[in-house]
Amino acid sequence: MDILFAQIQADLRSNDALRQSGALLQALQQSAAGRDISVIAKSACEEIVASPASAVCKKLAFDLIRSTRLTTDLWEIVCTGIRADLDFPDPAVTAAAVSILAAIPSYRLGKLIADCNKEISNCFDSYSDNLRYSITETLGCILARDDLVTLCENNVNLLDRISNWWRRIGQNMLDRSDAVSKIAFESVGRLFQEFNSKRMSRLAGDKLVDSENSLAIRSNWVSLMIDYIWRRRNALMARSLVLLIENFGVTVFPLVFAVKAVASGTVEVIRKLSKSSGNRISSNANMLDLGNAEKLVGVSDVVTHLVPFLSSLDPALIFEVGINMLYLADVPGGKPEWASQSIIAILTLWDRQEFSSARESIVRVVVTNLHLLDLHMQVSLFKRLLHMVRNLRAESDRMHALACICRTALCVDLFVKESVRRGQKPLAGTDIASLFEDVSIKNDLKSVTSKSLFREELVASLVESCFQLSLPLPEQNNSGTEGRVIGALAYGTGYGALNWTEPALDVVEICRPCVKWDCEGRTYAIDCYLKLLVRLCHIYDTRGGVKRVKDGASQDQILNETRLQNLQQELVKDLREVNTPRICARLIWAVAEHINLDGLDPLLADDPEDRLNIIVTTINKVLFNGDSSATTSNMLQDVQAVLLCAQRLGSRHPRAGQLLTKELEDFRNNSLADSVNKHQCHLILQRIKYVKSHPESIWAGVSESRGDYPFSHHKFTVQFYEASAAHDRKLEGLVHKAIQELWRPNPSDLTLILTKSIDSTYIKVPPSGYTLTGSSDPCYIEAYHLTDSIDGRSTLHLKVLNLTELVLNRVDIRVGLSGALYFMDGSPLAVRQLRNLVSQVLFQD
Numbered sequence: 001m002d003i004l005f006a007q008i009q010a011d012l013r014s015n016d017a018l019r020q021s022g023a024l025l026q027a028l029q030q031s032a033a034g035r036d037i038s039v040i041a042k043s044a045c046e047e048i049v050a051s052p053a054s055a056v057c058k059k060l061a062f063d064l065i066r067s068t069r070l071t072t073d074l075w076e077i078v079c080t081g082i083r084a085d086l087d088f089p090d091p092a093v094t095a096a097a098v099s100i101l102a103a104i105p106s107y108r109l110g111k112l113i114a115d116c117n118k119e120i121s122n123c124f125d126s127y128s129d130n131l132r133y134s135i136t137e138t139l140g141c142i143l144a145r146d147d148l149v150t151l152c153e154n155n156v157n158l159l160d161r162i163s164n165w166w167r168r169i170g171q172n173m174l175d176r177s178d179a180v181s182k183i184a185f186e187s188v189g190r191l192f193q194e195f196n197s198k199r200m201s202r203l204a205g206d207k208l209v210d211s212e213n214s215l216a217i218r219s220n221w222v223s224l225m226i227d228y229i230w231r232r233r234n235a236l237m238a239r240s241l242v243l244l245i246e247n248f249g250v251t252v253f254p255l256v257f258a259v260k261a262v263a264s265g266t267v268e269v270i271r272k273l274s275k276s277s278g279n280r281i282s283s284n285a286n287m288l289d290l291g292n293a294e295k296l297v298g299v300s301d302v303v304t305h306l307v308p309f310l311s312s313l314d315p316a317l318i319f320e321v322g323i324n325m326l327y328l329a330d331v332p333g334g335k336p337e338w339a340s341q342s343i344i345a346i347l348t349l350w351d352r353q354e355f356s357s358a359r360e361s362i363v364r365v366v367v368t369n370l371h372l373l374d375l376h377m378q379v380s381l382f383k384r385l386l387h388m389v390r391n392l393r394a395e396s397d398r399m400h401a402l403a404c405i406c407r408t409a410l411c412v413d414l415f416v417k418e419s420v421r422r423g424q425k426p427l428a429g430t431d432i433a434s435l436f437e438d439v440s441i442k443n444d445l446k447s448v449t450s451k452s453l454f455r456e457e458l459v460a461s462l463v464e465s466c467f468q469l470s471l472p473l474p475e476q477n478n479s480g481t482e483g484r485v486i487g488a489l490a491y492g493t494g495y496g497a498l499n500w501t502e503p504a505l506d507v508v509e510i511c512r513p514c515v516k517w518d519c520e521g522r523t524y525a526i527d528c529y530l531k532l533l534v535r536l537c538h539i540y541d542t543r544g545g546v547k548r549v550k551d552g553a554s555q556d557q558i559l560n561e562t563r564l565q566n567l568q569q570e571l572v573k574d575l576r577e578v579n580t581p582r583i584c585a586r587l588i589w590a591v592a593e594h595i596n597l598d599g600l601d602p603l604l605a606d607d608p609e610d611r612l613n614i615i616v617t618t619i620n621k622v623l624f625n626g627d628s629s630a631t632t633s634n635m636l637q638d639v640q641a642v643l644l645c646a647q648r649l650g651s652r653h654p655r656a657g658q659l660l661t662k663e664l665e666d667f668r669n670n671s672l673a674d675s676v677n678k679h680q681c682h683l684i685l686q687r688i689k690y691v692k693s694h695p696e697s698i699w700a701g702v703s704e705s706r707g708d709y710p711f712s713h714h715k716f717t718v719q720f721y722e723a724s725a726a727h728d729r730k731l732e733g734l735v736h737k738a739i740q741e742l743w744r745p746n747p748s749d750l751t752l753i754l755t756k757s758i759d760s761t762y763i764k765v766p767p768s769g770y771t772l773t774g775s776s777d778p779c780y781i782e783a784y785h786l787t788d789s790i791d792g793r794s795t796l797h798l799k800v801l802n803l804t805e806l807v808l809n810r811v812d813i814r815v816g817l818s819g820a821l822y823f824m825d826g827s828p829l830a831v832r833q834l835r836n837l838v839s840q841v842l843f844q845d
Helices: 002-013 017-032 038-049 055-066 072-086 091-103 106-115 117-123 129-142 146-153 156-174 178-197 212-231 233-242 249-264 266-273 278-283 292-311 315-329 336-347 353-368 375-390 395-421 432-436 439-446 454-469 482-493 501-510 512-516 524-540 555-577 581-592 611-623 632-652 654-668 675-693 695-700 723-743 749-755 828-835
Strands: 768-776 779-787 794-802 810-812 842-844
Touching (some): 002 038, 017 038, 017 055, 055 091, 106 117, 106 146, 106 156, 117 129, 146 212, 156 178, 156 212, 178 212, 178 233, 212 249, 233 249, 315 353, 336 353, 336 375, 353 395, 375 439, 375 454, 395 501, 432 439, 432 454, 439 454, 454 501, 454 524, 501 524, 501 555, 512 524, 512 555, 524 555, 555 611, 581 611, 611 632, 611 654
Antiparallel strands (some): 768 779
């Protein structure tokens, strides 16, 4: 190996370009094989980079430099060679020197740019297409980097130079060379993408804190590009049409982002963030005078420009054009047909073999933009979308898609019901039942032993969406066609207190078969269903039966209460077919707490089909369940629940009291009842007896219905491990996360700045949390520490969770340290305090 390296170094020292290029290729092969080539890199810096050489050798030498680590003195040699090459007569050599700028370390890049400002600017005016391409590509990659932005904060001259270079990159979108034009579009698109998604570039290894000044600098560059694209949009669209079809895709996003920013007014906020000088604002003052019509015309022109490419043969181009047209459809004045054309085109990619790996992206784009479509198309897509979502592999993608579909379905249902009230004709297929028209989904819903997890995900997402619909809407600061969804939601939460319950009632009717499912011990979806059922029964107060018109009830209320009462009776019959032991007691609670007992037929007292007899029989089944396979961790909860149900049922109706008195006496005298159960049975029997002799004091045995569902699918793994319980927790986390992100998303830093006053408090980086956990049965400690980058303070938080049924009056927490401690500021006081730590801790209750 030493002989080979010596030969390579000898070839590099020769003046023969052919030998030098061959030696560099050999060195690159050795580097790719994982060998240390630092010795060769030193020779390459001295003999090729810092000396006259051919353009090919220069490029190979720079490739070699990128593959290894250089010392500070070698970087100085490289920078010296770059300065010389930037002014070299051969543009190919200059292009090679420009390409290595992106690899220069941050500490050296600022000085190099300052020293070579004139030479770098001259590259934009070169007659060589290759050099113009190289300078556009390289500067487009490095000008938005964190380190360069930080340098600009403290150097006004550097900021002016880089701002000027961004203008030149923007102008190169109209360059005569297709390659230069394409790379300029790509560079501007990258600037927009980083600002739009992350507000600042987070390149690998960068740990710089964003500041007010850096945000202003980036905003200034973005506003520069937006202004230029808006003014020259017609020319830019014409230029993009001349490019090769495979390069057209990179031109789409810059055009769409800039035009939407102007049409939606976002550019004005970005310009405020940029803290532009007086001259800069005055030069853009004419943008403030644009009318809505002119903005909409600009958007319409871009849409017209993009539509023909929705029928392209290139799947990637169809997708790129489709998602960007959806982005434009959301501007004020956007048309539903813009969204429908895009979604139809994107959906054609589902069956394309070459696009099969991007199916998650297809579904995410479509379901996220469902609200932009007209009602007819939304309804027509439900069946197909659910089939597509069912076949997604990633659980998080399925949950997000289901959350979007369920929200849209509820909105459509609300909107159409309100339209019918106002005299319009009903639209077929707009009710919640349309979600279950697919044969496979309908069969899964009705099947008892189906192994499909998708049915649980669908029911849980639909029910959790109903609960979100019942809550007040968050304040909406955005405008556009998103208002179609928000407007529909307002019918459920604003115009009528009970309007949201109508689609919720449809949900509990359609999903009723879920109580009979055998889900291998999983209960989250069924718990969600029963929780919604109890809420609706409480709202409509079904204990006393259906209300009448003379009682002040409306026709809609009477209809809904009748439907709910019929549903309760069907659920009572389902009690005999429940296949999950933990669900029996919960279904009894959901039904017995709110069922109307006043209408019981005395002639059916001995009929096993009588609903009271069915409930009492099921209570008996729960109380006397001695099956060893039953989940012992829930037996106490189940017995407590049915005992409370027995008290309330027995106090509400004489026949119920008579039947349940016998059951309670038998259970009290049975060995299955522990001492607590025996005392509780005695108390319940006394209350039933008292209410029987004092009917006016029924309150002694029956409390007011509060709509509570005091059950949980959670089980503490520190006590009992069950795979079903772990899956329930996982599903709950996925569903709640997807629902929360859709209905009440946490605004990004940029959104906060765009919607509120510009304040430095929105720009500071929040403390980062690190989870530390430790456990000691019967307690579990959750701990995390927050490190605040602003004041350098580190705070430890401890949370003690008691996972037992016992009341713990004293908890002793011992905190220890292991491993070495390092502090960035080397604070000796902090180190001494922590190293001398003794076991923030004794808790007493």
